[in-house]
Amino acid sequence: MLKDIKYNKDGLVPAIAQDADTGEVLMLAYMNQESLRRTLDSGEAWFYSRSRQELWHKGATSGNTITVSEVWKDCDSDTILIKGKAAGPVCHTGNPTCFFQELTKADLEG
């Protein structure tokens, strides 16, 4: 199953994090092979920071780790979905989810 994962040319795969209880989509980040391995092994979410170019144990500095209960891959094996519980606000802005800005049809104008 793991061998099938299709990493992009940067060796990364997008990973969606979802609240296991509420279903709220919390964030999207990227994993490399090692992040995925550590996530499955440790039960906490690990990503790969594209800006810092390093393995990223989510919450290592903020304390807002994500305890992972389920890991899924999609039909094409090029996207990961993790379900879990965050210890605090997931977003660096302090919002519980990174998706707090709504776009509407009105945004098409001007």
Next chain:
Amino acid sequence: MLKDIKYNKDGLVPAIAQDADTGEVLMLAYMNQESLRRTLDSGEAWFYSRSRQELWHKGATSGNTITVSEVWKDCDSDTILIKGKAAGPVCHTGNPTCFFQELTKADLEG
């Protein structure tokens, strides 16, 4: 709001589709600027097919369109989340969601 969207070097942004009622994550695909415009304008999900390299009106051939009720962008403006209702199975495999294959710690072995 739309002008802030950060498309990658291929002019694409990942877009998560979520069932507006159940919260189930259905799929991840990619949008270019025109897909996002059409999604907001039409209220149906449009993506960009990376394999076919063309605008992709989800469900145009299968009939399984996604009627979109909400469109969100994330804190970094580099991921889109759409919430909506699919007219049928979203996945090309016939599954209601593309995320039907679970990974576990056991997958780390062998």
